[in-house]
Amino acid sequence: MTNIPGIIGLVLGLAVLSVLIYKRVPAILAALAATVVVSLFNHADLWDSFTNLFNGIGSTFGTYFPIFFFATIYGKLMSDTGCANAIADFFIRLFGQNSVVLVISVTTALLVYGGVTAMVVAFTVFPLGVSLCRKANITKKLLPAIIQLGQATFALTALPGTPQLNNIIPAAHLGTSSTAAPVLGLIATAIMFGLGYVYLTHEVKKSKARGEFFDEKSLRPGSVSELSGDDLPKPVLAFMPIFLLIGLYMVLERVSFGDYSLKAHNPYAPVCTAMIISIVYLLALGVFMKRKDTVISSVKKSALEWVGPLLSFSIVVGFGRVISSTEGYAALVSTVTGLNMNPYVSAALSVTLLAGVTGSASGGINIALSSESLVASWTSKLTTPAQLGALHRIISVSSCGLDSLPHCGGILATLDVCQESHATSYKYIFVITVLFTLVAAAVLVLLASLGLTM
Numbered sequence: 240m241t242n243i244p245g246i247i248g249l250v251l252g253l254a255v256l257s258v259l260i261y262k263r264v265p266a267i268l269a270a271l272a273a274t275v276v277v278s279l280f281n282h283a284d285l286w287d288s289f290t291n292l293f294n295g296i297g298s299t300f301g302t303y304f305p306i307f308f309f310a311t312i313y314g315k316l317m318s319d320t321g322c323a324n325a326i327a328d329f330f331i332r333l334f335g336q337n338s339v340v341l342v343i344s345v346t347t348a349l350l351v352y353g354g355v356t357a358m359v360v361a362f363t364v365f366p367l368g369v370s371l372c373r374k375a376n377i378t379k380k381l382l383p384a385i386i387q388l389g390q391a392t393f394a395l396t397a398l399p400g401t402p403q404l405n406n407i408i409p410a411a412h413l414g415t416s417s418t419a420a421p422v423l424g425l426i427a428t429a430i431m432f433g434l435g436y437v438y439l440t441h442e443v444k445k446s447k448a449r450g451e452f453f454d455e456k457s458l459r460p461g462s463v464s465e466l467s468g469d470d471l472p473k474p475v476l477a478f479m480p481i482f483l484l485i486g487l488y489m490v491l492e493r494v495s496f497g498d499y500s501l502k503a504h505n506p507y508a509p510v511c512t513a514m515i516i517s518i519v520y521l522l523a524l525g526v527f528m529k530r531k532d533t534v535i536s537s538v539k540k541s542a543l544e545w546v547g548p549l550l551s552f553s554i555v556v557g558f559g560r561v562i563s564s565t566e567g568y569a570a571l572v573s574t575v576t577g578l579n580m581n582p583y584v585s586a587a588l589s590v591t592l593l594a595g596v597t598g599s600a601s602g603g604i605n606i607a608l609s610s611e612s613l614v615a616s617w618t619s620k621l622t623t624p625a626q627l628g629a630l631h632r633i634i635s636v637s638s639c640g641l642d643s644l645p646h647c648g649g650i651l652a653t654l655d656v657c658q659e660s661h662a663t664s665y666k667y668i669f670v671i672t673v674l675f676t677l678v679a680a681a682v683l684v685l686l687a688s689l690g691l692t693m
Contacts, residue, residue: 245567246574248280249596256558257645261661266554266651274561281565288561295557300549303358306507307549308542309514310362314656315541316521317480318463319533321470323366325477327374336375340385340439343368344432346481347389352401353485355510358552358649360390361656362545363484368657369463377443378451379458383650383657384442384667388435390653391643391672395600396635397427397679402492404601405638409631412608413618419628422693423683427636430679435671442667459658461540476524480517487513548655555648559597571596572606575613582617583684586630587637589613591680595641598648604638629683629692637680643672 252273259269270292278288317323330342343364350360361383368382396405399418410417418424446452471477491501491509501508525534562568575589586607594603608614621627643650645661650668654660 242281242566242570245281245565246571247567248277249562249565249567249571251280252277252558252562253596253598253644253646256555260651261645261665263660263662266551270554270558273558277561277565277567281567283565288564291561291564292557295560296550296553297557299553299556303507303549303552305505305511306356306359306514307362307545307552309511309518310359311545311548312538312541313480313484313514313518313521314362314365315537315544316518316525316534317363318366318369319537320521320525320528320530321472322477322480322521322524323463324370325471325474326367326481327370328471329474329477330371331374337440339371339375339377340388340436340443343371343382343385344389344436344439347386348394348398348432349389350481350485351390351394351403352398353489355484355488356507357390357395357403358652361386361653362548363481364389365656366463369458373453376447376452378446379453379657380451380659380663381439381442381446381667383653383659383664384671385439386653386657387643387650387668388432388439388671391639391649392431392435392676393428396639396676397424397431397632399424405604405635408601408604408608409634412614413627413631415624415628415631420625420632420693423629423632423686423691426686427632427679427683430682431675434675434678438670438675439667457658472524472528480521483517483520484513487516548652551655552648552652555598555646555651558646559599559602562596568596572610575607579616581684581688582620583630583633583687585613586617586634587680587684590634591637591640591642591677594638595644598642598644598646600638600642603642604634607634623692625692626687629687633680633683633687636676636683640673640677640680643668643676 255276256269256273259272260266271289274288274292275285277283278285330338334342346367347360347364350363351357355363364386368386369379372379372382394401395403399421401417406417409415410419488510491512501512522534525531572593575592579585589607590603592603593606594600597603597606617630618627621630645665650665654664657664
């Protein structure tokens with residue numbers, strides 16, 4: 240029998256967490272309050288729940304420590320060597336001041352498609368984003384949503400072959416390939432990017448009409464470089480760290496050195512190694528440009544700046560562990576996995592609901608696909624490779640719908656990096672990552688149900 244009070248407790252707990260975070264209550268206090276609500280409705284021992292929360296925070300912090308640490312140093316050096324400003328100048332000259340949304344979102348998408356873990360891409364593109372917003376005089380509160388357009392939508396889920404977990408997990412469970420249903424993937428890409436680009440471009444114009452422009456006071460002092468003109472490196476030197484990061488990652492992630500494989504030791508070792516080499520390049524560039532003291536100071540400062548974003552992310556993930564240990568959660572999973580309907584509709588609903596509860600796209604996919612009965616209910620009705628490919632693509636795209644509600648750890652980290660809050664920027668993020676993603680998923684479900692499964 241469905242545990243209605245337990246499920247209600249999950250919903251209320253997520254609502255408490257989301258509202259408190261939106262109101263800028265510290266994440267740990269919001270998570271503690273939400274944990275109390277969830278525990279009471281699920282008749283769970285409160286201290287067991289707190290222990291789950293704290294253990295979840297600790298394990299997540301330890302797991303993601305290296306990638307957040309090196310990504311922060313990389314981003315800071317991109318700024319303080321002048322590389323970010325040089326790239327911004329190059330793009331402004333090439334495409335004009337109206338190109339900000341296009342340049343930031345496409346650059347972010349290239350990093351994601353190149354394999355850089357989506358949750359830390361914001362660290363690497365923030366300096367470039369700030370430089371472009373400053374030069375085009377665009378309010379910084381739009382920057383998180385512009386980054387998210389490339390970070391958490393089409394490049395993460397829809398582009399055929401993307402190496403992100405949202406695309407890899409379905410392939411492992413369904414026996415499909417990472418390029419499954421390429422036509423559907425490109426259609427979803429066109430929907431998410433097209434709608435997102437038009438919407439954000441419109442919001443840029445609206446914000447300027449309201450008298451909202453780039454505000455230097457919205458930046459923490461010293462967080463980005465103000466270098467310009469002849470003090471900037473040549474474009475070819477400025478682009479090199481990005482080329483190194485993407486190129487080296489793609490090689491290191493796939494190549495073994497005899498019996499030794501970086502990925503086998505740590506899934507994040509290839510991208511961290513690529514970042515370290517890029518960091519060495521940036522340090523050498525700083526010394527070459529006679530800014531040795533500046534780059535050394537950058538490393539010292541950024542060695543601490545990663546803690547806040549990672550801690551916020553870890554707290555939300557830790558709360559997800561609290562939720563997953565409750566009776567209400569087990570009842571919800573059972574209810575969702577028991578849905579008997581069109582397999583494409585069932586897959587889309589199951590994955591996005593579970594992703595919404597956990598605040599994690601990959602978590603929603605993992606839970607849904609770990610249910611043998613649920614997967615069997617889909618695959619028994621979908622017998623051809625093309626139909627399974629369409630199911631793969633629908634699952635991948637649907638995972639990034641409700642996962643981006645305010646309690647999503649990735650959203651929290653991006654806002655922290657961009658020095659913005661839910662109050663200033665989340666409404667734009669919601670439209671990009673929730674509304675337009677669900678539209679794309681619905682279109683794919685409709686097309687696949689009509690027989691378009693390529």
